[in-house]
Every structure is written in C-alpha cells, then in structure tokens.
Amino acid sequence: MVYEIALIPGDGIGREVIPEGVRMLEALSREFCFDLSFTEFPYSCDYFLRHGEMMPEDGLERLRLFQAILLGAVGAPGVADHVSLWGLLLPIRRQFEQYVNLRPVRLLSGITSPLVGRTAADINFLVVRENTEGEYSDIGGRLFAGTERELVVQESVFTRKGVDRVIRFACEMASSRPARHLTSATKSNGIRFTMPYWDERFRAITADYPELRCDQFHIDILTAHFVQHPDWFDVVVGSNLFGDILSDLGPAIAGGIGVAPSTNLNVERQFPSMFEPVHGSAPDIAGQGVANPIATFWSVQMMLDFLGEQKAGAALMAAVERVTGGGYLTRDLGGRETTRSFTDRVIGALGE
Numbered sequence: 001m002v003y004e005i006a007l008i009p010g011d012g013i014g015r016e017v018i019p020e021g022v023r024m025l026e027a028l029s030r031e032f033c034f035d036l037s038f039t040e041f042p043y044s045c046d047y048f049l050r051h052g053e054m055m056p057e058d059g060l061e062r063l064r065l066f067q068a069i070l071l072g073a074v075g076a077p078g079v080a081d082h083v084s085l086w087g088l089l090l091p092i093r094r095q096f097e098q099y100v101n102l103r104p105v106r107l108l109s110g111i112t113s114p115l116v117g118r119t120a121a122d123i124n125f126l127v128v129r130e131n132t133e134g135e136y137s138d139i140g141g142r143l144f145a146g147t148e149r150e151l152v153v154q155e156s157v158f159t160r161k162g163v164d165r166v167i168r169f170a171c172e173m174a175s176s177r178p179a180r181h182l183t184s185a186t187k188s189n190g191i192r193f194t195m196p197y198w199d200e201r202f203r204a205i206t207a208d209y210p211e212l213r214c215d216q217f218h219i220d221i222l223t224a225h226f227v228q229h230p231d232w233f234d235v236v237v238g239s240n241l242f243g244d245i246l247s248d249l250g251p252a253i254a255g256g257i258g259v260a261p262s263t264n265l266n267v268e269r270q271f272p273s274m275f276e277p278v279h280g281s282a283p284d285i286a287g288q289g290v291a292n293p294i295a296t297f298w299s300v301q302m303m304l305d306f307l308g309e310q311k312a313g314a315a316l317m318a319a320v321e322r323v324t325g326g327g328y329l330t331r332d333l334g335g336r337e338t339t340r341s342f343t344d345r346v347i348g349a350l351g352e
C-alpha cells in the first residue's frame, strides 16, 4: 500500500522544515517498510503575489485525491493574514470538513518549561479545538460606517452537528487515555446563547461516556489554570475561538512554538486530513537554516498514526527525545543545532 501525501511547504521556514519532514519520512519508510508518494503544491503567499490567488481554482479538487496533506506555513510580509487564511487554510479546513484541530501539549525530554519546577510528569494533555464554525464566521457587518453611530456586528454560529461531533471526538480521545478526564472550555456566564448551548450539548454527549470524569471552566480562569495547574488536564475541548487561545497557550508552557504540532482532522476520512506545525512562516529567521523542525516531526508522527503506521511514529518521537534529552537543541531552545544538523541527529537516533 502506498500512502499518497500532498506537500504544501508554503512560505518562509515552511520551505525549510517540510523537506526535513520528507527526509524523515523517507528514512522511516525504509526502516518500517511502507511506501509513500509525495506530490508538492506551490500554494503560498509567494504564489499569491504571482497569480493573485493562494491556489488555483481547482486547488481543492486536486488536494482531495490525497490521504493526507503536510503543510509547512503560509504567510509573508506584505500579504495580509486574511489572504492566506481565507484563501488557503480555511477553505481546506472547511471543504474537507476537518472539524477537529488536535494539538498535543507535552513537555519533551531535555526541554525546559517556562513554568518553574514543572516537569514532563506535569505537562501532558491534548487540546481539541472545533475547527469549522463557532466564533470564526463571516457573518456580520458594519452599520453607519464612519459616523458617531458606527456599529459592528460579528455573529457566532454553533450547529448541533458541529458542536456534537467535536465533543464526541473529545470524549473518544479521553476514553482512550489512562486518565479519562475531559474538560470543557466555556463562558456561559457572559455569552448568553452559544455557550449555554455548548454546555447543554457537552452534558448530553458526555452522558454516553460514564467512565469519563468531566468538568468545565470558564475560559478566563481556565487560561490561569493552564499556567498554575497544568497537571490538572488530560483532554480539553473548546470552541473555535477558545480552542485557538488554549492551543497557543498550551505550547507556550511546553517549550514554545518551535515544538508544537497540530492536526486538522476529518475524523470520518471522507476527505484528506491536514498535518502542520503550529508556527507560522517566521520571516525573521527564514533562509538562515535555524528553524526548529520538531513541530514538523511531531506533526509527521501524528500523520503516521493517522495512516496506521503507529510504530514508525512512536520511533520518530522516541528518537527526537533521545536527541533533545542528550542536550542537542536548536537556537529557539537555547541550543546551537541547525535545522539540518538536528534532523541528521534524529535520523541517526532512529535505529538506537
């Protein structure tokens, strides 16, 4: 069986970390005897500057044929964020119903948390973010523009289908983990309609999982708990906005953006899922060969898990931790390894 992978390196350091991800996958495919075929797509801000669009009209049609998409990062100085977001990332997430954004937060061996005294035993949880609806809608508008009466409205959209499916996925994840603990992010004391609905559906869905310990926190105190009590959490589920906030805060306590992976999952596998490092194109360090490839390797591990190559994925992360645990780190983590030298060390550690 050949796994068909679409590659979108994108912009900036995306073009530096994705080739290393491919090199890693090739090494793993030799070691674990599976076959991969890669097709690269140039969709990016660079493409936008040349063609006036982030991808061609049939871009999604072409991507649809793959099992998985490995994306680097899109973004460039001089191209507004909403161009790359609404021109590429959101169409992929929404058209392919990648309704779960899954972000593991775990302190890797050899990496220090900014939370003093916290170790790997304290920081090991999963953020499950709703990825297709909620607060990030394009419904709204501006009235009386430019006048004293100016008024702006932004609607949130929560559907039964959308809320239930992400909460159910979070329940399944929590059921499969030893702690069996699920936390919901809410704000039903301030948001009158959508958040009470979210809570109601959380109670209804979790009723099917009596083995789970379930709780909920308002998003404001929840962010404080992430910092003060990261050891309280196992699986945390949130709406698009709250999940977005938590899934940046999570990596911040586990070594930063250079190590944080993410998955945009179409759980039913009707469409491709997309795997990507959390970080952006980092124009400030692009071209220097110093980007940390761990976020990409971890995303590759999640992709391998999804494809059914769990052993290869586990071997990859074990090798990463042998290298980081040995004190070899890239510049963002205080070390001196380059993107390439770090990758070489991980490939070397695969067979150990």
Ligand code: ATP
Binding pocket: 013, 073, 074, 075, 081, 257, 258, 259, 278, 279, 280, 281, 282, 283, 284, 285, 290, 291, 292, 293, 295, 332
């Ligand atoms: P975007 O808008 O595309 O999300 P951003 O403004 O959030 O981008 P990033 O591009 O993620 O920012 O970069 C934020 C900071 O983190 C930058 O200083 C960048 O150099 C650093 N950074 C991001 N990713 C990495 C990485 N893989 N290795 C090292 N440093 C990184």
Ligand code: MG
Binding pocket: 279, 280
């Ligand atoms: Mg960003």
